[in-house]
Amino acid sequence: MLWLLLLHISAVICWCGSLLYLPALIASTASQKTGIEQQSHLAVTLAIFRLFVTPVALITIASGTAIFFTAGITDLWLVLKLTLVTTLVLCHGLVGWLILRTQTAPYKDVTLQCVLLASGVVLLILAIIWVVLSKPF
Numbered sequence: 107m108l109w110l111l112l113l114h115i116s117a118v119i120c121w122c123g124s125l126l127y128l129p130a131l132i133a134s135t136a137s138q139k140t141g142i143e144q145q146s147h148l149a150v151t152l153a154i155f156r157l158f159v160t161p162v163a164l165i166t167i168a169s170g171t172a173i174f175f176t177a178g179i180t181d182l183w184l185v186l187k188l189t190l191v192t193t194l195v196l197c198h199g200l201v202g203w204l205i206l207r208t209q210t211a212p213y214k215d216v217t218l219q220c221v222l223l224a225s226g227v228v229l230l231i232l233a234i235i236w237v238v239l240s241k242p243f
Contacts, residue, residue, distance in 0.1 A: 107176060107177070114166065122231050125194070126224055126227055126228065129227075132220050133221075136216050197223060201223065
């Protein structure tokens with residue numbers, strides 16, 4: 107059980123850190139001057155999203171699900187936490203959408219969307235940490 111908790115916490119740190127890093131990477135991709143620089147930057151961003159962030163998100167969700175099944179947690183705070191995590195998954199999808207948007211409209215400015223998305227991710231991470239540590243219900 108302890109190894110599962112360690113796996114979950116490690117995956118959460120990697121996933122949340124990546125969700126904070128990717129909007130900055132997307133915004134810097136959109137600000138590249140030449141098309142060749144932008145395409146290579148976008149290829150790296152897409153590879154990070156597909157090969158690292160998405161698998162880590164799946165590991166986070168799977169290990170978290172395994173933890174509350176094996177521990178038998180059915181408290182009300184868990185419902186709130188899962189709702190916040192679902193919103194974080196939606197933010198993960200928005201990151202993918204921003205990558206695709208940058209790919210299809212390379213010179214469109216997405217800085218504001220990236221800042222709003224990163225701010226939302228920060229608020230969600232803080233809310234999840236608060237719920238997990240305080241267990242308010």
